[in-house]
Amino acid sequence: MxxxxxxxxxxxxxxxxxxxxxxxxxxxxxxxxxxxxxxxxxxxxxxxxxxxxxxxxxxxTIMKVRTPKFHVRSATFGAFEVSTLDTNPSFNINMIADLSVRNRNFGQYKYQNSTVEFFFRGTKVGEARIVRSRANARSTRRFLATVDLSSAGVPTEVLANEFRTHALIPLTSRSTLRGKVEIMKLMKKNKSTNMNCTMEIMISSKQLGNISCR
CATH class of the missing domain: 1.20.5 (Single alpha-helices involved in coiled-coils or other helix-helix interfaces)
Structure with a gap:
């Protein structure tokens, strides 16, 4: 107890x-x-x-779609007929233009058929056909396009004055390339690029120079 x-x-x-x-x-x-x-x-x-x-x-970076660049790079010539006489100025030139499509995107750029038009002081003097193709990602596609340049539609006085002042043929090229950028098969976006280039054909040397594209 x-x-x-x-x-x-x-x-x-x-x-x-x-x-x-x-x-x-x-x-x-x-x-x-x-x-x-x-x-x-x-x-x-x-x-x-x-x-x-x-x-x-x-x-x-990767998914941002940038506008490709479409430029004239250089050219060579085939037939080259130029008359600088004041009474009968004219030109008939076969030009093989070296063109390029620069694609800055991380996906390929597929573009459609198009044309490049060439002008002399505002008058169309020729055009080149562009065949549909593609520029790979982050690369530049170069190709050749043939154009026959003719002064048939240029007023005689305009051409005579140009030849009298300069021994060259000033040209402007314009074009719109329509296509589509495809990135990693995840995104497709329509993208067009415009060509706007100026250049000069040197008559004496038969060369294309002073190329400037915007």
Missing amino acids: AENNHQAGEKAYASPYGRVDEEVASVAQKNEKRKKRVKCFTYVAVFIVIQSVIFMIFGL
């Missing part, structure tokens, strides 16, 4: 620190879980930011 009373007394006077330790341990576990959740949320937020930056860079 005495022993039972002794045990009951021990229980009655048990130390309160056991319950405090349990509460401290519970708070520590909750803090640990909260830290893990915060760390997890931080990792997710960092991942989302990194992905956003990657997609932004991807959109501003």
Whole structure:
């Protein structure tokens, strides 16, 4: 009986620190879980930011569609008949133009059939046919186009004055090339490019020079 009373007394006077330790341990576990959740949320937020930056860079570089450039680079000549006489000025020239389509995109540029028109002081003097083809990604496609230049439609006084002042034939080339840029088979976008070039045929040397394209 005495022993039972002794045990009951021990229980009655048990130390309160056991319950405090349990509460401290519970708070520590909750803090640990909260830290893990915060760390997890931080990792997710960092991942989302990194992905956003990657997609932004991807959109501003690879997925951005730029207008191709269509230019006259040079030319050689076949038949070359030029009369600089004031009474009967004329020219009939066979020109083989070296043209280029520069594609700055990360996907190929497929363009359709087209023509390049050549003008002398605003009068059309010839045209060259362009056959449909494509320029590969980040590359320049070069090809030849033949055009017969004739002064038949140019007023005699305009041509005579030009030959009297300069020993050359000024030309302007214009064209619109219509096509489609295809990037990684994920995106296709219609894109047209305009040619606007000026050049001069040197009569004495039979060469094309002073080429300038915009």
